[in-house]
Amino acid sequence: MSTIQTPFGFASTAAEVAAGVDLSGRRAVVTGASSGLGVETVRALAATGAEITLAVRDLAAGERTAKEVTAATGNEALHVAQLDLADPASVTAFVAAWQGPLHLLVANAGVMACPEQYTPQGWEMQFATNHLGHFALATGLRPALAADGSARVVVLSSSGHQLSPVIFDDPNFAFRRYDPWLAYGQSKTANVLFAVGATRRWAAEGITANALMPGAIYTNLQRHTGGGGSGTVPPELIKSVAQGAATSVLLAVSPLLAGVGGRYFADCNEAEVLDRRGDRLQGVARYALDTANADRLWDLSEELLAAAR
Template sequence: MITIAFGAATTAAETVEGVDLSAKRAIVTGASSGIGVETARALAKAGADVTLAVRDTAAGEKVAADIVASTGNARVQVALMDLSVRDSIDAFAASWRGRLDILVDNAGIMATPERRTAEGWEMQFATNHLGHFVLTTRLHDALAAAGRARVVVVSSVGHVNGDIIWDDINFERHPYDEWKAYSQSKTANILFAVEAARRWADDGIMVNALNPGRIWSTGLSRHMTVPPASFEPESSDGVTVKDIPQGAATSTLLAASPLVEGVTGQYFEDCQPAVPHTPGLRRGFAAYAVDPAAAARLWQVSLDMIG
């Protein structure tokens, strides 16, 4: 069991205090808003060369300028990538040159109205899982070339609300439900980390997933008009609301801290390895989200979907 002296109140900057990333190259998806910004900022503050992979490059350039100004690290770039558009992902991956030490699969959408990609894929599953699946597998060789590379997959406690709907992932036969679609995409994030960790162990690539925590003040919740009861500062399930720097802490820990060197195929929350989910609590991992057989099944399903 690893010992980590961080918790729910830890900030992203605190997880990498004293860590030198000046020789590292990193990509953070969705780094034009929310916890992606603070994850990128913490990595840049520690000296990493950071690429912000974003849909809105104008917003990304503003964020990059702010990160450069606040960290003094000029090695912050912006690149266009839309995780719901296969050609965009392919173009980004094809343009990458050299090794990749850190990949933070951070971008995501939540509880959106029913939308589909050009391929007909349900948008939340396509963006949150399939897009990152394509990106990460396309960048495998760059990660392997780095030696001891890390992949960080941002999931959510929302995965405990439901397993993958294996017989109808794209809601072609079931009525669309925005929360079922979200939960299955977040379950997929964890299963992807489990299987990638297994497949890529011999390449020295560490892959972990995480729950960033309960954070109201990000664009992820833009389809919700008011905070639900579970977003009260102190709720009955014992979880407190985090600010954005605190929400980015677990991502940054897994991306860069020596405290988790060698850890792979795990699910973290509040900067700690998570425990099995207990009904009634908004914590922990569902058994179906870490099932090796389901993880292998999802990998094949994902390959079949993307062709």
């Protein structure tokens, strides 16, 4: 299996990656589309002519984003819909309201290193929002994705996945002392494993999923960390929001990714697989691509969601 390399890199922007791509007549959903990377992702996709649903918690913020993007791109086929990924009922309602095929699902929304918090179901908030909500959304929209025939799922992970594998015996910190960064790392590993698992199960239906590290970007995601991450990032490694959205958009629209799934990208290229955490942001831990881990997470996720019904 050859490694995917592209003409793009660290400094590429979402607009550059999407240039020349025509998605007229195709439909996309972007979660967390009203701030940060989500806005830039919507802007780049709108320029391709795609019809986009902005799935957001704050409808007013979503409407402002939609109007701004329409004014900038001329694309009026933007819709705003309510979605709270930490609330299974909200995800169920979003799925129930969807009609017709879906070409692209960008699982962009997320929380980082938040204080200890649990959903009414007892799920740790980062695992619930970053993974379980997107898992429920994607599996619920599977028929719509399959109807497209060549659908893509793009999952935003992070180099933070190297902080922790999924702890299957205690994913919700029922026994472990809560640590916001370990919880974040676990949820980001789950994002990669979901892309692996979804591709294994759905590729025959024309659905592929890939995960990515957007880079170090200062957005609202860092609201619980004082504006930074778990460590000091050198200034030369900080990206603009437009650069940070580039890898997401690449996985969403590039012809180079047609039929490709179950992989992890950084700086617009497939990342090196690591057996030990280093100082670099680009690599992916081998445990995050492990198919046995992906299957175990899939089973766990289905069990947790079934128990919440």
